[in-house]
């Protein structure tokens with residue numbers, strides 16, 4: 001039985017649950033309060049835990065896998081491994097200060113930096129030889145400058161609207177690019193992890209690709225196939241009409257319309273796009 005830790009609240013919780021459900025696992029219903037959820041059919045057991053604690057449980061080896069944020073994993077300082085990036089809850093982790101007054105990394109020297117990610121910020125500054133006074137708080141970090149408990153902040157930025165509302169702007173390079181990740185203990189993976197990982201990868205592929213079908217004059221197939229090389233190689237089958245072929249290939253979802261334009265230009269017709277519900281590569 002594979003033991004899997006899942007975030008029980010916050011930005012990671014709902015998308016993690018949705019992804020596991022898409023991967024065919026039993027999950028809590030909306031608003032469900034279960035702390036532990038057995039899924040005997042799939043030989044797994046889910047533990048709903050605080051997002052920040054998940055790396056700690058995984059690092060200690062008391063669960064065999066977990067879903068958390070890359071930023072939370074690194075901030076935990078725990079010896080757990082990122083096994084696969086999961087493509088949701090994307091954010092950057094950045095320094096920000098009062099609009100107009102911010103500059104370079106060196107300007108942080110001697111300043112008070114508020115953050116919920118103390119380890120991450122300390123390590124980053126230490127590696128760059130900058131000494132600062134790190135003020136650790138649980139949340140609402142953007143308010144700390146106005147309230148006078150810090151000069152700068154280091155926080156999660158998604159749209160940037162929270163920073164703007166607080167009169168702050170980012171500066172310097174991003175400290176980190178984060179997203180949800182599947183993590184595992186730093187030891188030989190449990191056998192069941194392969195199935196979990198393959199299923200999650202299947203969901204990622206189904207989300208990232210569409211299936212494209214089109215008809216194409218035989219002499220244009222090479223040109224068309226170079227536009228839609230697929231993952232391994234596209235399927236090309238003869239059409240009843242002589243001189244024409246049918247082609248089927250996976251295409252990155254975000255390129256759907258650009259690819260259809262290019263195909264049409266080389267002579268492809270009857271171009272049809274279908275969503276992928278599930279996949280196993």
Ligand SMILES: Nc1ncnc2c1ncn2[C@@H]1O[C@H](COP(=O)(O)OP(=O)(O)OP(=O)(O)O)[C@@H](O)[C@H]1O
Nearest residue numbers: 009010011012051069071072089090091156158178
């Ligand atoms: N807009 C966002 N705000 C906060 N965290 C985000 C956001 N977008 C993505 N994340 C990611 O979600 C994780 C933080 O989850 P966590 O549940 O601790 O915080 P939260 O979403 O702010 O929840 P809370 O309501 O407890 O403050 C991090 O990995 C972070 O990078």
Ligand SMILES: O=P(O)(O)OC[C@H]1O[C@H](OP(=O)(O)OP(=O)(O)O)[C@H](O)[C@@H]1O
Nearest residue numbers: 139140141156157158159160161162163
């Ligand atoms: O760039 P944005 O799209 O504005 O999102 C980023 C903000 O969202 C999160 O705060 P949250 O609402 O979780 O409150 P918290 O700081 O109390 O955790 C995060 O800590 C930032 O403050």
Ligand SMILES: [Mg+2]
Nearest residue numbers: 010011139140
């Ligand atoms: Mg928050």
